[in-house]
Amino acid sequence: MKLSIIGSGYVGLVTGACLANVDQHVTCLDIDEKKINKLRNGIIPIYEPGLEGLIKEKVASSSLTFSSNISETVKNTDVIFIAVGTPTNKENDSADLSQVYSCAEEIAKNIKNNTIVILKSTVPVGTCDKIEEIINLSNPSINFDVVSNPEFLREGSAIFDFENPDRIIIGTKEKNSISTLNSIYKKQIKNNFPVIFTTRRSSELIKYASNSMLAMRIIFINEIADLCEKVGANVEDISLGIGLDKRIGPDFLNAGPGFGGSCFPKDARALVESGKSYNAPQNLLKAVIDGNEKRKENLSKRIIEVAKNRKNIGVLGVTYKANTDDIREAPSLSIIPDLINKGFNVSIYDPQASRDGIKEFEEANWESDIYSVAKKSDCLVILTEWSEIISMDLKKISDIMTQPIIIDFRNLFSLDSFKKLNIEYHSIGRETINSHKEVE
Numbered sequence: 093m094k095l096s097i098i099g100s101g102y103v104g105l106v107t108g109a110c111l112a113n114v115d116q117h118v119t120c121l122d123i124d125e126k127k128i129n130k131l132r133n134g135i136i137p138i139y140e141p142g143l144e145g146l147i148k149e150k151v152a153s154s155s156l157t158f159s160s161n162i163s164e165t166v167k168n169t170d171v172i173f174i175a176v177g178t179p180t181n182k183e184n185d186s187a188d189l190s191q192v193y194s195c196a197e198e199i200a201k202n203i204k205n206n207t208i209v210i211l212k213s214t215v216p217v218g219t220c221d222k223i224e225e226i227i228n229l230s231n232p233s234i235n236f237d238v239v240s241n242p243e244f245l246r247e248g249s250a251i252f253d254f255e256n257p258d259r260i261i262i263g264t265k266e267k268n269s270i271s272t273l274n275s276i277y278k279k280q281i282k283n284n285f286p287v288i289f290t291t292r293r294s295s296e297l298i299k300y301a302s303n304s305m306l307a308m309r310i311i312f313i314n315e316i317a318d319l320c321e322k323v324g325a326n327v328e329d330i331s332l333g334i335g336l337d338k339r340i341g342p343d344f345l346n347a348g349p350g351f352g353g354s355c356f357p358k359d360a361r362a363l364v365e366s367g368k369s370y371n372a373p374q375n376l377l378k379a380v381i382d383g384n385e386k387r388k389e390n391l392s393k394r395i396i397e398v399a400k401n402r403k404n405i406g407v408l409g410v411t412y413k414a415n416t417d418d419i420r421e422a423p424s425l426s427i428i429p430d431l432i433n434k435g436f437n438v439s440i441y442d443p444q445a446s447r448d449g450i451k452e453f454e455e456a457n458w459e460s461d462i463y464s465v466a467k468k469s470d471c472l473v474i475l476t477e478w479s480e481i482i483s484m485d486l487k488k489i490s491d492i493m494t495q496p497i498i499i500d501f502r503n504l505f506s507l508d509s510f511k512k513l514n515i516e517y518h519s520i521g522r523e524t525i526n527s528h529k530e531v532e
């Protein structure tokens with residue numbers, strides 16, 4: 093069976109490499125010729141643990157190829173995945189489906205009989221119907237099926253997630269497609285990961301509802317953390333206490349800087365917009381989005397309040413989470429420009445984030461490691477939970493900086509770690525440790 097994947101980004105490349113790993117012949121396609129040339133030359137355009145090795149192995153065994161010739165590839169493909177971006181529209185908060193529909197047009201012109209088109213991109217309900225319409229209009233006599241198969245992988249553990257999914261959702265009622273999808277996911281099925289067959293519309297909505305539910309948990313625990321700070325409670329104990337309730341569960345109850353990334357913010361906005369257009373208001377989710385925006389503003393205010401007249405701020409981690417180079421909608425994108433506009437000098441260290449072309453960081457200084465940032469800072473702000481930051485030498489930090497302050501928006505350290513160090517430590521939803529006086 094010949095598979096092609098349109099869109100060679102985080103989802104497309106991982107899907108392509110993982111499917112090539114189960115004896116399929118896969119072509120990853122992209123409109124961006126530079127990206128395809130890089131891939132052909134063995135340069136992987138994104139950072140995702142394990143991806144580079146897997147891609148190189150599959151290219152070497154000829155099960156994975158790259159092309160920017162979408163029309164030619166589509167003509168020779170049995171199954172076409174669409175994994176292009178669905179960002180927020182520039183004019184309103186709905187999903188911009190132009191990349192998806194442009195793929196549909198390209199497929200419509202070149203599709204052969206009995207092809208299955210699988211939509212992996214995250215899209216509002218009805219998008220698969222629309223793709224079907226576009227193909228039918230160009231090619232009324234052809235036999236094909238459009239299937240919804242949303243992706244749930246997490247950047248940073250994407251290969252593991254693809255191979256060990258919590259569930260696979262497949263939206264189609266066509267028997268042939270069901271049997272083809274069963275064969276595509278044979279490894280996951282053999283390993284007993286749940287596969288849910290449903291309608292296309294339910295499948296499309298499951299993805300938005302999942303991301304929105306996770307976003308809600310993040311905002312919920314963040315607001316509880318704010319209350320903890322006011323009343324002298326500890327948010328980690330609260331998370332433990334509520335997470336042990338089996339009806340609630342322990343995941344996604346870590347207080348932090350708010351959600352970012354390429355999915356939660358845009359998907360939450362798109363679901364609110366869908367609710368509006370069908371007159372089924374998503375009021376809870378609207379409050380979640382507003383709460384997240386407010387949180388980023390409040391974090392800048394908090395840094396400024398704690399730093400007082402110290403003007404040199406070091407930021408550790410700018411990606412929206414660890415183990416990815418993705419900074420889309422990361423809290424750093426609003427916090428760093430805010431600090432610079434208020435007259436602070438900002439130094440940055442991140443193990444993977446790209447330094448180029450990000451206008452929000454243009455006036456900041458990039459350093460090559462944590463301790464170089466510390467040397468230039470009066471106050472360190474932790475935004476990402478990179479393991480390198482978790483394992484940083486706090487004693488060395490306290491030796492390098494004079495009267496050091498750490499503002500940790502990820503709660504990476506136990507409060508006890510600071511009891512004997514000359515560091516003022518602020519975190520989220522927990523007591524502030526100010527050991528400066530005790531050490532003196």
Ligand SMILES: NC(=O)c1ccc[n+]([C@@H]2O[C@H](COP(=O)([O-])OP(=O)(O)OC[C@H]3O[C@@H](n4cnc5c(N)ncnc54)[C@H](O)[C@@H]3O)[C@@H](O)[C@H]2O)c1
Pocket residue numbers: 098099100101102103104121122123124127162175176177178191194195212213214215243244245246247354355
């Ligand atoms: N990134 C994630 O963690 C993740 C997880 C699950 C689902 N998703 C969803 O998957 C989709 C893709 O996300 P991503 O992060 O991989 O996006 P991405 O921006 O990393 O990649 C999209 C790719 O599609 C290409 N492209 C755009 N239009 C094209 C066209 N007409 N023809 C060919 N290629 C085209 C772009 O050049 C880009 O390389 C989105 O809908 C997203 O919401 C993302």
